[in-house]
Amino acid sequence: MLNAMTIDVEDYFHTEAMSEAVHRDQWTTMPSHVQRNTERLYELFAEHNVTATMFFLGWVAERFPSLVSQAVKLGHEVACHSYWHRAVFRLTPEEFREDTKRAKDAIESAANVPVSGYRAPSFSLIHGTEWAPGILSELGFTYDSSINPIAHDFYSNADKPRIPHRHSESGLLEIPIATARLGGRTFCVGGGAYFRIFPLRYSTWGLSCVNEQEKRAAMFYLHPWEIDADQPRLNVKLKSKMRQYTRLDSTYGKLEKLIQRYKFGATKDAFAEHWKS
Numbered sequence: 001m002l003n004a005m006t007i008d009v010e011d012y013f014h015t016e017a018m019s020e021a022v023h024r025d026q027w028t029t030m031p032s033h034v035q036r037n038t039e040r041l042y043e044l045f046a047e048h049n050v051t052a053t054m055f056f057l058g059w060v061a062e063r064f065p066s067l068v069s070q071a072v073k074l075g076h077e078v079a080c081h082s083y084w085h086r087a088v089f090r091l092t093p094e095e096f097r098e099d100t101k102r103a104k105d106a107i108e109s110a111a112n113v114p115v116s117g118y119r120a121p122s123f124s125l126i127h128g129t130e131w132a133p134g135i136l137s138e139l140g141f142t143y144d145s146s147i148n149p150i151a152h153d154f155y156s157n158a159d160k161p162r163i164p165h166r167h168s169e170s171g172l173l174e175i176p177i178a179t180a181r182l183g184g185r186t187f188c189v190g191g192g193a194y195f196r197i198f199p200l201r202y203s204t205w206g207l208s209c210v211n212e213q214e215k216r217a218a219m220f221y222l223h224p225w226e227i228d229a230d231q232p233r234l235n236v237k238l239k240s241k242m243r244q245y246t247r248l249d250s251t252y253g254k255l256e257k258l259i260q261r262y263k264f265g266a267t268k269d270a271f272a273e274h275w276k277s
Helices: 024-029 034-047 058-063 065-073 093-111 132-138 193-197 200-213 238-245 248-261
Strands: 002-009 053-056 077-080 179-182 185-188 219-222 263-265
Touching (some): 002 200, 065 077, 077 093, 179 200, 193 219
Parallel strands (some): 002 219
16 A cells, blocks of 8 residues: 655744744744755655655745755655745635745745645644635645644644545545544544654554555655754743654654555655546
8 A cells, every 4th residue: 555655844943833932034043954854854765765745835945945856856746835834724815825825936946847735834724714725726736635634732623534535615635644543533643743752553553554444545744853853952831842852863763664664655646546536
C-alpha cells in the first residue's frame, strides 16, 4: 500500500506554539534552520527512494527558492502551506485569498511548475471556514489536506469524515490526515507531534489499521523542525514548550524506521484513484 509522505516546510519559529514569542515582523531576525533540516529530509528520502509532497510556506519559498527547485529536481511534489502561517479561522475570506495567492505565486515562481495542493496552518479549516474550499478552487487548487478529523484544543474537527471526500459546493478533493479507530474513539496516527512524542509502535499500529484493516492509503505529515534538536529554545508557556521540544532528538531515527517498514510516495500518487472520481 502506497501512503503519502508530506512535509510542511516551515521553520521552528513559524509554528503556532512559538507565535507568542516571535511575531512575524521578527521572522527575518531569527536564525533560520529550515534549509539544512529540509535538505536532511531530502537526503533521507533519496537514500530510501521516497518521494514526498512538500507543502511550502510561501515565506520560505521566497527566501529559499533553491529548496523549492531542489524538491522538483528530486521528483517531489510541491504544494502550498499558506504564506504567513496564520490560522484560517482568524482570517476574513479576502485575507485568506490574498495570503494563499501570494504563497502560491511564490512557490510556483521558485518551482516553475503549477501547484495544485494546499494545507492550512495547524489544520485550521474548521467550522466557520466553509467558504475556504471555494476560494482554493478558484485559485486553481485541485485538492486540500487541511482536516485532521480528531478532537483538539485548537483545530477540533472530530465530526468530519476520516476518508477522502469532496466538498459539496466547490468539488475540491479533501484528503484528511490519517486516523485510526479504537473503542469508539478516533486517534491521529498520521504524524506530527503524535509521531514525535509517542513510541514508534503507536504509529505503526495506526498505519497498519489504515492499510491492512481499512485497505486505504494513509496521509502522513511532519515538519523539518521536528528533526532538529538544536533549534533555539524560545521563552513560551510550558504547554507550548512541551508541544514543540519533546523528543526532537529521536524523530529522525524513527522516521527512517517508518519509511523502511511502509511504502511512501507523493500525495498525487498515493491518492491517484480519487482524481478520477
